Amino acid sequence: MPLDYKIFKPIADNQEISKNQNYLDFNPHLLFLIDRVDEGDKELTHSILKMVGELSAQRLAPKAEANDREGCRLQWRVGEFRLSPEEFFLFQELIELKIPSDKISEGVVDQAVQAYAADNDLPIFSEVLLPEGAQEQLRLLREQDLFGVSLPEEYGGTSLSQMVGGAVLLMIAQADASLFLRVMLTEGVGDLLDNFADVSLKEKYIPLLCSGDPENNYVGAMVITEPSAGSDFRGMVVKAIKKGDKYLIGGRKIFITNPDADVSIVLSRIDGAPLDSLKGLTLFLVPKYLADENGKKIRNRIIIENLENKLGIHASPTGTMLFKGSEAFRIGEEGEGLEQMLTLMNRSRLGIGIQGLGVAERAFLESATYCMERKQFGKILAELPLMQEILVDMRIEIEAATSLIFRAYHFMDKYFGLREKALLGELSDSEKIAMEKYYKLLRILTPLAKYRCSKLSVSIADRAVSNLGGYGYISEYKVERLIRDAKITTIYEGTNNMMALDVQRSIANEGTLDEIMADIDSTLEEIADQQLIPYKNRILESVEYFKDRAEKVSCSEDRSISSQVEAEKFAEILITVFEASLMLEEGQYLIEKENDWRKAVMAMKYIDDNFLPLEQKLTLKLLSRKYFDSIFYGKTLSVL
Numbered sequence: 354m355p356l357d358y359k360i361f362k363p364i365a366d367n368q369e370i371s372k373n374q375n376y377l378d379f380n381p382h383l384l385f386l387i388d389r390v391d392e393g394d395k396e397l398t399h400s401i402l403k404m405v406g407e408l409s410a411q412r413l414a415p416k417a418e419a420n421d422r423e424g425c426r427l428q429w430r431v432g433e434f435r436l437s438p439e440e441f442f443l444f445q446e447l448i449e450l451k452i453p454s455d456k457i458s459e460g461v462v463d464q465a466v467q468a469y470a471a472d473n474d475l476p477i478f479s480e481v482l483l484p485e486g487a488q489e490q491l492r493l494l495r496e497q498d499l500f501g502v503s504l505p506e507e508y509g510g511t512s513l514s515q516m517v518g519g520a521v522l523l524m525i526a527q528a529d530a531s532l533f534l535r536v537m538l539t540e541g542v543g544d545l546l547d548n549f550a551d552v553s554l555k556e557k558y559i560p561l562l563c564s565g566d567p568e569n570n571y572v573g574a575m576v577i578t579e580p581s582a583g584s585d586f587r588g589m590v591v592k593a594i595k596k597g598d599k600y601l602i603g604g605r606k607i608f609i610t611n612p613d614a615d616v617s618i619v620l621s622r623i624d625g626a627p628l629d630s631l632k633g634l635t636l637f638l639v640p641k642y643l644a645d646e647n648g649k650k651i652r653n654r655i656i657i658e659n660l661e662n663k664l665g666i667h668a669s670p671t672g673t674m675l676f677k678g679s680e681a682f683r684i685g686e687e688g689e690g691l692e693q694m695l696t697l698m699n700r701s702r703l704g705i706g707i708q709g710l711g712v713a714e715r716a717f718l719e720s721a722t723y724c725m726e727r728k729q730f731g732k733i734l735a736e737l738p739l740m741q742e743i744l745v746d747m748r749i750e751i752e753a754a755t756s757l758i759f760r761a762y763h764f765m766d767k768y769f770g771l772r773e774k775a776l777l778g779e780l781s782d783s784e785k786i787a788m789e790k791y792y793k794l795l796r797i798l799t800p801l802a803k804y805r806c807s808k809l810s811v812s813i814a815d816r817a818v819s820n821l822g823g824y825g826y827i828s829e830y831k832v833e834r835l836i837r838d839a840k841i842t843t844i845y846e847g848t849n850n851m852m853a854l855d856v857q858r859s860i861a862n863e864g865t866l867d868e869i870m871a872d873i874d875s876t877l878e879e880i881a882d883q884q885l886i887p888y889k890n891r892i893l894e895s896v897e898y899f900k901d902r903a904e905k906v907s908c909s910e911d912r913s914i915s916s917q918v919e920a921e922k923f924a925e926i927l928i929t930v931f932e933a934s935l936m937l938e939e940g941q942y943l944i945e946k947e948n949d950w951r952k953a954v955m956a957m958k959y960i961d962d963n964f965l966p967l968e969q970k971l972t973l974k975l976l977s978r979k980y981f982d983s984i985f986y987g988k989t990l991s992v993l
């Protein structure tokens with residue numbers, strides 16, 4: 354069915370939402386990818402995704418702008434008194450000055466000081482206040498059981514495949530990239546515990562993280578970054594000291610999303626391990642609450658020192674956490690933290706890629722809707738030839754990146770499936786080989802997908818703002834938020850530079866190049882249509898050249914300066930070749946199955962644009978003009 358972007362009218366704030374809005378309806382490509390390979394119950398998958406698409410478009414999205422404007426606030430509590438950071442600063446000054454209590458009587462700060470002077474046992478702590486709309490959105494997500502969808506059912510999750518879980522997160526990010534972080538990180542923490550923690554920790558915490566109780570607001574945080582340790586973990590100084598069967602953590606972690614988390618996973622250096630090295634890094638679970646000797650709930654010694662003011666994702670709190678001898682439980686063995694963290698990063702990095710893609714989808718939708726409405730030179734913008742070229746390119750790039758990241762999710766599902774069998778000792782020899790293959794494919798596709806989707810997010814949001822002209826730049830229209838929200842995806846969970854270097858590391862240390870090249874070859878083997886063969890040959894020529902360069906650039910333990918200099922170009926070429934082969938194969942598949950040439954035309958344009966030398970780029974084929982209705986409105990194309 355052709356897409357009717359007008360359903361997403363009106364696009365300005367505070368107007369009514371159409372009841373037909375469902376993000377899934379505007380992303381048939383997503384269902385196409387899932388239906389082709391996912392082994393779960395199709396009916397259940399469709400009904401969950403349809404529910405999430407509707408919830409995201411109709412209930413979550415309308416709150417995002419107000420949440421963004423309201424932002425998060427830090428509040429200090431001195432007993433029953435609630436103080437803003439400025440008031441708390443004053444409170445501390447007054448305590449220092451030791452002013453006699455009879456001189457203090459007015460205002461909340463003075464009253465707090467008076468109460469404190471009278472009762473030194475008063476609890477003092479800080480807490481995060483989320484925007485009101487965000488709290489309501491979180492309750493809705495809990496009610497629909499959308500926390501921990503890919504975590505095991507035995508701990509309260511839904512056991513959906515990683516692929517379907519990725520699609521759920523994509524639509525939540527499309528509605529609100531800040532809200533997405535609350536859900537994604539909580540699931541990530543549950544996943545880490547499921548993989549590495551003792552049964553007692555799993556049983557205690559995972560069900561709380563997955564809970565469908567709307568009054569439960571248990572969330573997780575991944576706590577790694579320190580002032581001197583960003584991309585390079587060797588600079589970590591936050592220390593863990595063993596005390597009996599527990600540990601005490603001391604030090605400061607910065608830029609932490611969800612610093613108010615109930616369950617924080619903290620990477621910390623075991624006391625005595627050498628500084629400026631990766632030795633002794635260990636993961637700990639640090640709960641917000643503990644129980645005292647009488648079983649009474651008490652706060653762990655964690656202070657949220659501040660919240661950052663930042664460019665985007667205003668409804669997601671980012672802050673400094675000060676651990677003051679906080680009680681912690683070790684996860685796995687001492688010194689294994691880095692390895693555990695890196696294993697789990699596949700999932701969180703794909704998660705951030707999905708966040709970027711969600712923002713890109715939303716920016717496309719907002720700009721498509723606008724271009725259907727706005728008239729200039731006597732026509733709607735979507736009829737102007739240059740605008741058609743821009744809209745078509747946006748759509749093609751989004752679908753190409755979606756194919757790439759969901760291919761990574763597919764390999765993750767395959768790998769996890771076999772790993773489960775391996776843990777039970779039930780793997781055949783051929784399955785062992787397959788598991789190794791899926792691991793390597795996932796290993797290289799993860800940084801590639803994170804790099805691609807985050808960079809695309811910024812670029813699509815940029816074009817969306819341009820498509821709205823002056824209206825794109827003002828905050829009344831949503832693309833202004835989207836361009837601010839997009840940028841962070843290129844920075845956290847590893848910057849794009851680190852992703853590009855990681856691609857090379859995976860090739861040099863884990864031999865991933867042969868696997869990805871074999872995967873590209875087998876994808877291209879499917880291309881048989883005479884009109885597609887020249888495009889396939891063009892990709893194959895590039896592949897040959899690339900293989901030769903790749904071996905020289907990357908296959909060395911001690912990566913050379915030239916390989917670092919060219920790491921970004923290397924990643925981009927690999928992404929282009931991989932996406933082109935996927936799109937062409939999808940084109941071939943749909944021609945055979947449904948006599949639909951839409952995907953094939955999109956692949957042709959992608960290959961012309963990316964593989965032709967500069968002097969041949971002006972092909973005069975005008976594919977975006979000829980096939981605009983099919984690509985933009987998703988109409989079936991039965992003849993070329």
Ligand SMILES: Cc1cc2nc3c(=O)[nH]c(=O)nc-3n(C[C@H](O)[C@H](O)[C@H](O)COP(=O)(O)OP(=O)(O)OC[C@H]3O[C@@H](n4cnc5c(N)ncnc54)[C@H](O)[C@@H]3O)c2cc1C
Nearest residue numbers: 575576577578583584608609610671844845846847848850
């Ligand atoms: C909003 C927000 C939320 C965050 N949430 C979390 C969180 O929940 N948990 C957490 O632990 N952290 C979080 N972070 C921190 C984030 O992960 C780091 O900021 C990020 O990893 C980069 O580290 P850095 O800021 O120290 O930059 P640096 O590592 O100092 O990097 C600065 C620049 O140098 C480049 N660079 C560094 N090394 C190399 C190299 N070898 N070659 C080439 N270029 C290089 C980087 O790519 C970057 O462009 C968050 C940050 C922000 C802004």
